[in-house]
Amino acid sequence: MxxxxxGDDPAGCLARAADWRYFTSGGKWYARETNTMPQWAxxxxxxxxxxxxLNAGEAISKKADADWLPVDLYxxxxxxxxxxxxxxxxxHQVLYDLGHTSHPEPFxxxxxxx
Numbered sequence: 600m601x602x603x604x605x606g607d608d609p610a611g612c613l614a615r616a617a618d619w620r621y622f623t624s625g626g627k628w629y630a631r632e633t634n635t636m637p638q639w640a641x642x643x644x645x646x647x648x649x650x651x652x653l654n655a656g657e658a659i660s661k662k663a664d665a666d667w668l669p670v671d672l673y674x675x676x677x678x679x680x681x682x683x684x685x686x687x688x689x690x691h692q693v694l695y696d697l698g699h700t701s702h703p704e705p706f707x708x709x710x711x712x713x
Contacts, residue, residue, distance in 0.1 A: 610634060643687040644694065646670050646705065657699070664700050673706040684709065 600616050608614050613633035620631050644658065651663035659668075675684060684706075691705035 611636075640686060640690065642683065643690040646687075647694070647700070658694065659700065661701070664702070668700060669702045669704055670706045672708050672710060674710045674712060676712055 600612075600619075602615070603612050606612055606615065611633045613631075613635065614620060620633060622629055622631070647659040647664075647668070650667035651657075651659040654660055654663070673679075673684065687705055691700065692703065694700050695703050
């Protein structure tokens with residue numbers, strides 16, 4: 600596949616790879632999943648962009664990272680503690696490993712409600 604750009608299909612760019620997506624096995628037709636990211640993935644690093652939302656060249660500048668992160672308080676309900684917080688920590692640690700943030704953890708304190 601030459602074009603992996605997002606496009607307009609909510610099923611994702613892999614949905615355009617029809618030869619790969621649809622196949623037969625044992626005489627039955629199958630379709631592969633094309634949505635490769637969980638729904639929470641897009642919102643798992645928004646706090647980086649809030650801290651540096653006018654920066655078009657990188658997720659967050661070193662100055663904004665130093666000035667604004669880590670987030671001092673995270674307040675969330677059960678779904679946030681289990682899903683969003685888990686994914687946010689995962690993605691943040693990936694970004695930390697890649698050098699995009701200098702903080703190994705995204706949040707200093709969690710307050711669970713609900």
